[in-house]
Structures are given as C-alpha cells and as structure tokens.
Amino acid sequence: MPGFWDPRRRPERPDMSRLTMIRFLTEIDYPPFNFTGADGNPAGFNVDLARALCDEIKITCTVQMRKFETLLDALASNRGDAIIASLAVTPQTRTKLDFTDPYYRTPARFVARKDAVMPEMRPEFLEGRKVGAVAGSAHEAYLKAMFTDAELHSYPNAEALRAALKRGEVDFIFGDAISLAFWINGTDSENCCAFSGAPFLESRYFGEGVGIAVRKGNDTLRQALNWALFRVWEKGQYTDLWLRYFSVSPF
Structure with a gap:
C-alpha cells in the first residue's frame, strides 16, 4: 500500500466556515480512476475519494465529468472548485494551479x-x-x-x-x-x-505524484482538502478504497 502521510505530522483542522460547497471536476473516461458507472453517474477511485473527503469535511459536493483537456479552463472560469482527475504535479502545472499534498504516485x-x-x-x-x-x-x-x-x-x-x-x-x-x-x-x-x-x-x-488541483491562491479549500485527505487515510478509508480498485497493487 502506498503511504503518503506521516502520522507524526497530523494537520490541524483549518477554519472551513467559509466553505459552503465543493464542485469537483473529473475526467470522463480514465478507469478505474474516473468513469461513468452503470447507473450513468460518475464513478471510480477519484470519485469515491472525493465523496469521502466531502463526508469528512461535512459539506455538500458535486462531481462533474468533462473531457480532460477542458478541465483547467473549467476551473479557471469558475465552473468548478477542484480538479480530482489524476492530474500530475509538475513544474508546468504548478505555474497555473495550486495542489494538495499528493494522494498517490505512479511508481x-x-x-x-x-x-x-x-x-x-x-x-x-x-x-x-x-x-x-x-x-x-x-x-x-x-x-x-x-x-x-x-x-x-x-x-x-x-x-x-x-x-x-x-x-x-x-x-x-x-x-x-x-x-x-x-x-x-x-x-x-x-x-x-x-x-x-x-x-x-x-x-x-x-514525478512528484498526483494531487487535487485548485485555483491559485485558494488556500482555504486546499488546506481543507489536505486535512480531509489525512483524516480519510488515518481512518483506513483510503486503504479500503485503494484495495477495492487495485486488486494487484502497483506498490
């Protein structure tokens, strides 16, 4: 199992009082990370992780599926708040976006x-x-x-x-x-x-790994997601999700 969080560095719960909703953007077809489920709704590892984060923050969330090449424009034009679509953290993407801590890497x-x-x-x-x-x-x-x-x-x-x-x-x-x-x-x-x-x-x-992308300067949302990622991992939910989607672990 990948381990990206240090239990000795538990983040403090940030002030999330200004957050009222998180609109996640994800890719249409990149199974098992993002895909359309049998019921026509968004599904996959990234989608289930987004829902777990929202449950932890105790906030209403939506997940909108789009073509990968449109995700950055959708975020920039305020049609969403965060991209959870296996977007790699690179020097190039860092110039346009802020990222949470990595939640998986591709070894x-x-x-x-x-x-x-x-x-x-x-x-x-x-x-x-x-x-x-x-x-x-x-x-x-x-x-x-x-x-x-x-x-x-x-x-x-x-x-x-x-x-x-x-x-x-x-x-x-x-x-x-x-x-x-x-x-x-x-x-x-x-x-x-x-x-x-x-x-x-x-x-x-x-590479540095994959993070959740937010608009530059949106520290409130980035810190909230970092806190929720740690909590989901600490509770064992991240491991459960990983094993559900990766029967042969890449790690």
Whole structure:
C-alpha cells in the first residue's frame, strides 16, 4: 500500500466556515480512476475519494465529468472548485494551479515471467540481462542512468513491450506500475508474469505524484482538502478504497 502521510505530522483542522460547497471536476473516461458507472453517474477511485473527503469535511459536493483537456479552463472560469482527475504535479502545472499534498504516485516497477521473479532488483543483479522499456520514456532514461550493465531493449509502445516479455525476448520489462498491474491481472497477460522487486519512486524520473488541483491562491479549500485527505487515510478509508480498485497493487 502506498503511504503518503506521516502520522507524526497530523494537520490541524483549518477554519472551513467559509466553505459552503465543493464542485469537483473529473475526467470522463480514465478507469478505474474516473468513469461513468452503470447507473450513468460518475464513478471510480477519484470519485469515491472525493465523496469521502466531502463526508469528512461535512459539506455538500458535486462531481462533474468533462473531457480532460477542458478541465483547467473549467476551473479557471469558475465552473468548478477542484480538479480530482489524476492530474500530475509538475513544474508546468504548478505555474497555473495550486495542489494538495499528493494522494498517490505512479511508481515504476520491473515485471518478469513468473518463473523468473526476483525479490530485489539491483543494478548488479541485472548485469547482462535483457531488460525492455518503452523508447523515449522516463523508464528507459532511468535504466540508462542506473542499470548501465543491463542489455537494454527499447520498444515503440507498451503493447510491444509486454508482448516481448510474454514471448521471452527479454528477461524483464520496466514501466508504469499502475498500467502493468492491470495487465498482470487481466486476460491479455495470460497469467504469464508478476512484479519483480520493489517499486521505484524517484521523483526526478517518475514525478512528484498526483494531487487535487485548485485555483491559485485558494488556500482555504486546499488546506481543507489536505486535512480531509489525512483524516480519510488515518481512518483506513483510503486503504479500503485503494484495495477495492487495485486488486494487484502497483506498490
């Protein structure tokens, strides 16, 4: 399970008396994080987390689904108060938005065929081994920098990368652990493979994580959401949500 909150740094409850409603904006189609449920209503990990935060703050909330590329404009034009849509915290997004503390990160992980899984992945363990990554990705860059003695094989996309592992062309692949977790647990993998070793979370390569975005200067809402995120985690609700949506954890 990911752990992003330090129990020794419990935030104080902020003054939320000026908050009367939170209008969340999320993406239309990015399962399992955001999607339209069978009843036609917004659903997914982000949506359920937003509802849990509202319950904690004890405030009325709405969730509006929009195309991803319209979310920032909708927030800027006051058609919503916060974006909860797996929006990465980057130097570029920080110039336009303020963010809560990260509520998840996208780790990188190695995957091997089940008969070749290793408990630990160190550079010296992969000397001369064939390791695949998507060409031009942060994962390829990390391998080039840190696993210099591995035999690197680059592929044009994730589908080609996974196919190479299935047919034994490479010993390991290295990539986005969230998408790999769904592949491992899905039918396309044909139960071939499993994670090998622990997750890699170096922010220089794999980002600062994902936060809830608010308009610049909206500290009242940002602090309220940070407080509620900690409370939802502290009570175990975050863990329950995570396990509901990620049967094979990327962590």
